Amino acid sequence: MNRTPRRAFFTLLTVVAAVGGCELSEVVLPPGDPVVVVLAIMRPDLNHQWVVVERSLTGDEPRQSTPGEIPFDDPQTPIADATVTIENRSFPGDPCGRSVTFARDPQRLGIRPVDGLYWAPLGCPTMRPGDTLVLRVDASGVLVTGQTIVVGVQQMLLHHGDASVVLPGPELEFNRDTDTLEAEIQPLFGRALQIDVRRRPLLASSRRLRVVSLFVDSTAVTIPGDLVDLFRPGTGDDVFRAGRFYDLSVAFTDQNYFDFVRSSNSALSGRGFVNHLDGGLGVFGSLVAETNPLRVIAELDDPREGTYRMQGTVDGLPVDVEWDLYLARSIPDSTDFSAFVIGTWGSPIDVSVDGYLTGNRLRAVIQYVTGPGVGQPVQRRVEGFLSQQSPFEVFVKNALGQVVGTLTASR
Amino acid sequence: MRFPSFGLLWAIAFVVGTAAPASGQALRAVSGRVLAAEDGAPLRGVAVRVIGMDLIAVSDEAGRFVLQNVPRLPTVVTFQRFGLTDDTLALSADQDTLVAYLAAEAVRIEDITAEAAAPARHRFEETAQTSTVTLDAADIRDAPAVLEADVIRTVQLLPGTVARNDYTTGFNVRGGESDQNLILLDGVPIFNPTHLGGLFSTFDAAAVDRLDFMTGAFPAGYGGRLSSVMDVTLRRGSSERTTARGQLSLLSAKLLVDGPVGETDATYLLGGRRTYADAVVGAVSKATLPYYFADAVAKVTVPVGDARISAMAYWGTDVLDWPWVEDEPGRDGVDLEFNWGNQLFGVTVEKPFGDRILSLHVSRSAFAAGLGLEPDLFRLDNTVRLWSGRWSLALSPDATHDVRIGGGVEDYAIAYDIRSNSLNVDFFSRTYQPRIWFAFVDDQWHPLTWLLVRPGVRFERVEGRGFTSFAPRVSMKVFVDDDLALVGSAGRYYQSIHSLLDHDIPVALFDVWVGADEFLPVARSDHLVFGFEKWFGASYSISLEGYRKWFRNLVIRNLEQDFKLAGDEFLTADGDAWGADLMVRKYGAKLHGWLAYSFSKTSRVAAGEEFTPAHDRRHTLDIVLRADGPLGSTMGVRWGFGSPLPYTDFVGEWRHREYNAIIHAFEDFENEPIPATRRNRARYPSYHRLDVSLRWEVNKWGGILRPYFQVANIYNRRNVFVYTYHYDDRPATRTGISQLPLLPSFGLEFVF
Incomplete structure (x- = not known):
């Protein structure tokens, strides 16, 4: 499940519980303890891998609320000069070398080097379904390590009525009033299924606005055409509106990414996030994804349509x-x-x-x-x-x- | 960690037993019943005394009493209770049973002290049981409360209990977790006795007759929980006339009717209440408040010959029905439907056979919670159902023994199901079905005039887990003189169902019950209690008990649970607790109340980590008084103090980013706290609060009106509920949310 409704619900409960309470006065705290945060999603279906290495917030940093898109924007609290390596333990003969070192220079047109982002050479490390990858990050003497198993799928399918499309496929015309989509993974290695539906922007470089994200511990999920966007309580909206283009992304993830998405630290207890890294926080996971365009139509039931x-x-x-x-x-x-x-x-x-x-x-x-x-x-x-x-x-x-x-x- | 040797305790009990003199040869036990002259209904709380001797007994709810050690000589027995005409009966040398019929009489104020103190004094003199407090309806009604009287809120003011904050009716007893309290309503266990996320308890205080609260070393007749028993007894309906009583408060409206059933000897009680804020908001504005709670209770008592059949039922519900996404032309909306509640039903048959009493009890207790985004988008269902059947036989083989034997079965069915029919996904499904067979023997033994011993043992067999337990228990009381006794007790306790709450979070809507199975263990606790109880005349008593508890196989929630792995939902923890509880009680018409002080130290070890649990409060003090107030009122005052409770402070935040697989990029993020490495290393400030209530009683319109006014937290102490951290500020800051601020309320009770 997506974290958002869970948090919204939890927040609601907290508000209900604290309905009679008053806000206590503010106390200034000493700087917190810095923690190394490593975010590394390996994509065996892409040929350019990168890793984010940043610091936690300790109260010593200027406030920044703009999310940005990493790697297109800079990490807000980067750790420069870290040493990042990934080793494919299952492939001693990896042509990329026994251990792949990530560098600050992306060696890729259109992307500038920035602090906190570390890039692998193109096509490296070699990743085959089921391979075990080992991450090692040395950030100013703090060693963060992690391990993941590379996901793999035989194929990804979109069932649409009686038809099935192997992803990536052609643009699908989808009647939101009558049709149902079913995304199915035929897995080799992996754990969970993530579906993202985003409205396609006019320009490919523009940000795609997410309209729904489903995260299920399963290899198949059904998406009804009349699904309602639950994350806009009160006003609401249809996930699919006729007359619009959408991109539907189907991703199959490993256990680490699954835990990274499904868990979070409670605002009350500070506990809850399932962390698979030693020495730091974050994720070292892998996933494969395919995206398919949708053209959404509907029944005509108003004379103006x-x-x-x-x-x-x-x-x-x-x-x-x-x-x-x-x-x-x-x-x-x-x-x-x-x-x-x-x-x-x-x-x-x-x-x-x-x-x-x-x-x-x-x-x-x-x-x-x-x-x-x-x-x-x-x-x-x-x-x-x-x-x-x-x-x-x-x-x-x-x-x-x-x-x-x-x-x-x-x- | 060491555990006490029960072999040693049994050896002590055995030696004491074999050393007892044959004092029963010239003595006898006299049993009997006290019944109402008007309708033959059993009368509780009647003091039964043998004239010229220091022998006293008090009748129980069934009107029964047993006088021990009565010389086999002709003698005279008196029966006294406030509100009833005294009676005196002759007892012949060969007579071992007595039945007295008492009539109602006008109230005499001077008797109040003796009457109020009688049950506690009787417990002091006649039972070896330690760690027990009895409250009556007036104690509950007159303690200052938030909005309206609350049974569990009153229990939270007793020694040995820790209430973590103003927003929860959960409580911790002598270092135990809140799921270790067995809460019984007329003998039927209730799983989640709260409304509104724990803010109010499910019990209508007006329907409660009495409450026995045992904070440790409880006797063998009780099982299934590790730390305490809260035994709530519903009132029987009046056998004289139909009475209606009710209350209008800022929270709810309630009505309770009781009386005789036609011209029969049967009585009934029927009550209900409902919050009305939703109706008021809807009536005066266009806004909607999509929440209410309601409950209803019923009790019927039917005498059949010398037997008695009583049946009770309880129903409660909390309903939140929120239009999550509104309906629009051509499109159905989505409703958030969230409701939860308990349903209880129980039947008890009590049949005397001479000086033996057979008791049969069958009950069903169910809790159901459902959360849905409807239609069919998301659904979470949790059901807990317990069928229970038990029997017990009370017998007195000789004048020194009062034995109860019994047994029965508890059949649980606990289910969780989380799914989305729209998405065709089952997120989680799990069932727990422990069945527990049990048998017990419990003997209240009076071998010497200065010694009471209560040995007992409870056997349990947990099907599904394949677990058999043997739980010996013993309590002892040594009378130094008539008013001073040294007490001690020890016992072993097992618990087969557990709540998977994250106990570090200070509030919870309800418990998440799971049951022992091939993965989940049966938890165990051992209790050791020593202390004394001293009476000063009939008005004051003081008790002090020190205790030590050991815990094994406590089940706590695994926050890293993988929903696909059965048995991954929990971790086990061990721990211990020790401390002391002091209670000073004052009985009287002009001043009534108690002072309760508790010292406690608790620790836990789970997954190799030793930590202090969130309920580890070192000092707790509550002073509860009822006295004459201004303007002809009766005033209730409560002042509570709690030393700092532990919590885990945060040392930073991290950006938990969200990944966009389409463009292979991280985009949005949420700041999440980073906790300190050592769990619960910090402590909140001390808690204290003063509550005051004023009540008046007015005879009007042929009935009684009781308007009341009360103020919670009268000096507006900002007790900390939770802290919130802001490490994204420069410098980092901490604010927080307080517990209840100053909160005045008023209402009206009526009786017709």
Whole structure:
């Protein structure tokens, strides 16, 4: 299970228990005892491995609340000049050498060396399913060691209706109203299954927003299309909204990673985290993962839903697209929707947009990419009044609210 | 760690026994019953005295009494109890039984002292049992409380107990964990006797007649727990008329009705209560409070000839029904449904055969907790069910022995199931089904006028574990004079069901019960108690007991449990405890109450680590008094002090990061505490709190109204509940949450 609901529940209990209590006055503490934290997830399905070595928080560090994405961002409390090695005990003839030393330089385009991140040579260490890896980190005299067994799978499958897809497979069209996905692992070595569903960003480099994460001590899990996001109590949301693209990641993990995810230190007792490292905290685990794109559709049960064709000129560029519009949830005075936008918007486009309807009044924001190569993201507002019978006009505005184009739309 | 030699203790008991004079040759035991003249209902607490001799007995709940060592001569016996007309009966030389019928009479205040003290004095004079305190309904009702009177909160004020904080009704007795307390309601064990996460106990104080609390070395008739017995007896319904009593407090509304069943000799008691904050919030605002608790209790007593059949039932529930994700057009929401509660049912038949009494008891106790995100997203179910059947035979083979033999079976079914039907995943499933056969012999022996000995032994066979135990017990009392006795006791105790709580966490919604099986062991404890009890007239008593306890195979939760491995859910621990308990009691109409002081030292060893458990409180002091108050009120005062409790301080935090397998990167994190290496090395500040209550009694509308006002923590002491650390601040800081602040409350009791 994900830690979040457990923590939310635990927090709720604490609040209930302490309902009559008052906050006590603040006391300044001396600096705490530093602990070496090592985070190492070995990915035999990838060819570039790295390890994070950082310090625990002792009250001596400037406060930093930005999570960042490691290795793309810097660790907040790095330990530089550590010696990090990993040895494949099951493969004495490892062409990478008996012991692979990780270095600060990633030797990889687009990633800069930073303190606290240690990179292995490309393709190293050699990892075969069932191999035993031994980690050794020497951080200024503090020795942290750990051991893991490399996970392996025969294959990963996505069952969708009567069909099955071996991952990684083609984009799946998934009807959230009628379909159920089943992720299945045929394991060689490993322990648990982790499913992540994230909304696909416009740009590959953008952050994928996690919509649900399932962690089960099993080799198969079923994901109903109408699954609700439980982690937004009160407001809630559907995990899958029609008119959107998602990336579904299926990962198979070892025991160490399983314990790293499922356990945590209680805020009341300080105990609970299952630590498999000696001399420090963290994880030395392994997993393999595959990601599959999903295109989510739904049954059409509102007259405003369906396909609209929009033609015209925006920013001086020709536009001829189809909107497959699906309503999501209603809130007072409006109804959210998402839509696939496919066609030509200056250049070929296949994106998802979000918007809302107030009656028949449509407001949406479309993001697309222009220009060669990675391109530049452009954001435009689209506004108009839907009509089921006759063509209607929608206006496209820039960030300043200026009309930059008009489209003629029809069912 | 050494354990006492029970062979030695038995040898001592044997030598004493064989050395006893044949004093019973000219003496006899006189048994009998005291019944109400109006309806023949048994009368408890009647002092039965032999005129001209220092012989006294007090009738029990069934109205029975036994006078020991009565000379086989014609004599006279008196019967006295507050609220009843005295009676005097002649006893012939060849007569060994007596039945007295007493009528009700107007109250005479001057008798209150003697009446209140009578059960305790009777226990002092007639039983060898140590470490026992008896409370009556008034003791419970008049002790200041939070919102309303609470049975377990009152027990927490007795010597030998440690209450870790204001938010839990759990308690630790003489170094034991909170799951080592056997809590009985009319003889039926109850598994989780709390509401609202332990804030209130399940017992309606108005339905309680008396409470016997044994903090150690309890007799062979009790089994299944290592540290204490809290035996709560429900009131019998009135045999005279139908009475309705109730209470309106800031917490709940309750109503209790009792009386005779038609024109028969049977009586009934039926009560219920429910919190109403949810209804009030819903009525005055658009907000919803999705929680309430309710309970109900019933008791029926039916005399059949000279036998008596009584049946009791209890039902309690806590309900949290929260729209976790709200319904929307075209989409069903998700409800968080969380409810838990106990259901008890028991039948007892008591049938006298001359001076023997046969008792048969059958009961069912069940606890169920369910947590669901519905429909079908997530479901956690825990059920605990106990069927129990037992018999006992009380007999007096001669004037010096009062023997009870008995036996029975306890059949447990404990189940856990965590699953998601939507995801088609079973997270965890486990059952425990220990069945325990037991037999016991318990002899209250009065070999000499200055000596009481109570040897006993209990045998248990635990099916499923294949474990057989032999648990000898002995208590001794040596009278130095009429008002001073030296006491001592020893015993071995076994426990086959355990709670897998993390005892370092100061609150818990309820216990997580598991039972002995091929993996889980049966825990053991040995008790050794020595002390004295001294009476000063009929108004004061003082008792002081020192104790030593040894623990083996305690079952504690394995925080690193792998759910797929059966038997991985626990670790075993050993330990010991020693200390002393002092209790000074004052009985009287003008001033009534007690002072309880406990000294205790406790340690545990688990997984090679020696540590101090979180309930290791060195000094505990409670002063509870009831006296005349201002404005014609009766005032209750309680002041409690507890020396610092242990906890594990935090020495830092680490970023527990979350891994994104799609992009092979760590992203979000949560700061988690890093505990000090040595467990429970730090201590919170001392605890103290003063509570005051005022009660008035007004005759109105043909009934009695009792308005009350009480203030908990009157000087607003900020007792620490938990500390919170902030090592992500620079410099690091610590704040915390206090226990109950100053909390006034008021309410109204009524009787019609």
